[in-house]
Amino acid sequence: MKLDLANPDWRTALPPSRSVVADAPVAACAFSRDGKTVAFALGDGRVRLLPADVKAAAGAAPEPVHKGAVLSLIADPNGDGFLSGGDDGRLLRIAPDGSATEIVSQKGKWIDKLAAHRSNGAFAASVGKMALVVDRSGGCREFGPHQSTVAAVDFSKDGSRIATAHYGGITVWSIGQVTLPPRRFAWAGSHVALKWSTDGKFIATGTQENDIHVWRIAQASDMRMQGYPAKVKSLSWSADARWLYTSAQPVFTAWPFAGKGPEGKPPLQFGEEGAGLITVVAAHPASEFVAGGYDSGELQLGDIKTRRSVVLKMSDGSPVSCLAWSPDGFQLAAGNDNGDLLVIDLRR
Amino acid sequence: MAEAQVPVTVLTGYLGAGKTTLLNRILSEQHGKKYAVIVNEFGELGVDNDLVVNADEEVFEMNNGCICCTVRGDLIRIIEGLMKRKDKFDGILVETTGLADPGPVAQTFFTDDDVKARTRLDAIVTVVDAKHFLSQLAQGDEAEEQVAFADVILLNKTDLVSDDDLEKVEDRINSINRYARIHRTQKSRIELDAILDKGAFDLKRILEFEPDFLHHGHDHDHGDEVASLSFSSDRPVDPDRFQKWMGALLQLKGQDILRSKGILAIDGAPRRYVYQGVHMMMDADWGTPWKDGEKRSSKLVFIGRNLDGENLKRGFEDCLK
Numbered sequence A: 001m002k003l004d005l006a007n008p009d010w011r012t013a014l015p016p017s018r019s020v021v022a023d024a025p026v027a028a029c030a031f032s033r034d035g036k037t038v039a040f041a042l043g044d045g046r047v048r049l050l051p052a053d054v055k056a057a058a059g060a061a062p063e064p065v066h067k068g069a070v071l072s073l074i075a076d077p078n079g080d081g082f083l084s085g086g087d088d089g090r091l092l093r094i095a096p097d098g099s100a101t102e103i104v105s106q107k108g109k110w111i112d113k114l115a116a117h118r119s120n121g122a123f124a125a126s127v128g129k130m131a132l133v134v135d136r137s138g139g140c141r142e143f144g145p146h147q148s149t150v151a152a153v154d155f156s157k158d159g160s161r162i163a164t165a166h167y168g169g170i171t172v173w174s175i176g177q178v179t180l181p182p183r184r185f186a187w188a189g190s191h192v193a194l195k196w197s198t199d200g201k202f203i204a205t206g207t208q209e210n211d212i213h214v215w216r217i218a219q220a221s222d223m224r225m226q227g228y229p230a231k232v233k234s235l236s237w238s239a240d241a242r243w244l245y246t247s248a249q250p251v252f253t254a255w256p257f258a259g260k261g262p263e264g265k266p267p268l269q270f271g272e273e274g275a276g277l278i279t280v281v282a283a284h285p286a287s288e289f290v291a292g293g294y295d296s297g298e299l300q301l302g303d304i305k306t307r308r309s310v311v312l313k314m315s316d317g318s319p320v321s322c323l324a325w326s327p328d329g330f331q332l333a334a335g336n337d338n339g340d341l342l343v344i345d346l347r348r
Numbered sequence B: 001m002a003e004a005q006v007p008v009t010v011l012t013g014y015l016g017a018g019k020t021t022l023l024n025r026i027l028s029e030q031h032g033k034k035y036a037v038i039v040n041e042f043g044e045l046g047v048d049n050d051l052v053v054n055a056d057e058e059v060f061e062m063n064n065g066c067i068c069c070t071v072r073g074d075l076i077r078i079i080e081g082l083m084k085r086k087d088k089f090d091g092i093l094v095e096t097t098g099l100a101d102p103g104p105v106a107q108t109f110f111t112d113d114d115v116k117a118r119t120r121l122d123a124i125v126t127v128v129d130a131k132h133f134l135s136q137l138a139q140g141d142e143a144e145e146q147v148a149f150a151d152v153i154l155l156n157k158t159d160l161v162s163d164d165d166l167e168k169v170e171d172r173i174n175s176i177n178r179y180a181r182i183h184r185t186q187k188s189r190i191e192l193d194a195i196l197d198k199g200a201f202d203l204k205r206i207l208e209f210e211p212d213f214l215h216h217g218h219d220h221d222h223g224d225e226v227a228s229l230s231f232s233s234d235r236p237v238d239p240d241r242f243q244k245w246m247g248a249l250l251q252l253k254g255q256d257i258l259r260s261k262g263i264l265a266i267d268g269a270p271r272r273y274v275y276q277g278v279h280m281m282m283d284a285d286w287g288t289p290w291k292d293g294e295k296r297s298s299k300l301v302f303i304g305r306n307l308d309g310e311n312l313k314r315g316f317e318d319c320l321k
């Protein structure tokens, strides 16, 4: 990996990049599985596709595919397009050419969270109090109802289970052929974000009450990290599962999960202090890098090994709302509340 | 930054009082405004409208374990989602079911920073069924609490009761909450600007009352019934002492104090300090500036159960310079 944060040019100018103004808040962004296309979910019902190659010509803005706002977007785990969910209750498959086909339509529900397994082709969606799992062959199963709306969903490392976040804790559902009873892990309050660790051992949530909660699945033991000044809405595990990055701090904040775990230890904090708090954090898919977006508009790249970082400014002060790394880790996509779309090429 | 906060109106009322009629009217009338409506049951509304959003209505208990500190997480999610739309709203209406406690809905707007940054609780509007209100009071706490929380009351179905009975109902409403503005209506017919975008709560209504209400005698025999009290003074308020007192008071008595609100003249400040609380949660902000030569007086209102008038009065007076 030739990503060098010591590149002095980046302190004054962005690396090669593409910038597009979309004129609607960006809810999510993602690179396609083949890494050739970047997609942005927009508040006017459009899914804007851009070539990942920042020098290739970008097409015109597409027609809206959702009726209201697009709320969620991931790479299609079975193709080179995307999946999008909207507040029109529809889940769409977006082909690389931008054409959309409907997978689910549930009027009155919002499809605001999507997650895919990295290799088995399955994906999951939150649809009201239910979690929906669609397997590689298109078979669709529902899990629930939960006691409240499913606020977040994620897959286990081996793809045999999903975890859902809701009021009062999380639920782990077995989604394989053998149906096992769901396991409930309780913690009072509303859980608003959830990420299963990349080694499958931990599930982390961000809560409504400005803290994070982490369960050790095998032992069913849990821990709580307090003291955030805002809700932790973004969580990201490092590729090697040694670190859990969290938003809602002015610098990169990573809890150590190697060895005995983070109990009794402070988080590792590094990077330049932003004008505001980190709203989105995204660990690099393969290495020790991490990207963070701020509510004050900055983008920062960090290297947890060297604790070095570089601030990449992003247009004005609009809060960064989403970040995504390309599968090869050489490109980074970002969007903000203003509708600025950015793709940065970090190859040197 | 500094995007305008969208006003939120909470619409509550007992089953059959006329909420749905009112909502249908707001959604179908030509008023040139765009309102998002958050409802608990889609089916009840006859209007098929993209701006209607279905809500969960389940509340979650916070980690402090207090039974009155409950919040509607689905509202936080929905409001965050609505803010992702390109088209912005002139207002948001939140409907609660007939038997719901309006507390958690109101508290949601005091609790969540993201929601607070983008919306402001404009008013709680309660639709009261003039014919059935007195019997509904006997059936549980809901009808009473819905009136207690109200900033504006639509006393509806007035055509179905005699003038005498209407007086009785109005008296009973006043005994619970004399600071809500009452509009008599039939078939929920009302000018929308009487209920929407009132600017925080209805400040004028609070100021209408004579300041020395307490001295006219407060009926201590209400027992567990909800009542309202107010205090006022022409002396400036010390902000630190006020914060400290109110914080401690609500921590201790917040389960009984359903609502508290006030307009305060802070010592040396050019603007009014507008305060409001729901149970233990509170919020305050600077309001309009005092005019030159205007009499700077402060007014504080409590609506709740077991209000100890003397104690509250002493507490308030200790905050005065």
Ligand SMILES: [Zn+2]
Binding pocket: B066, B067, B068, B069, B254, B255, B279, B280
């Ligand atoms: Zn409480």
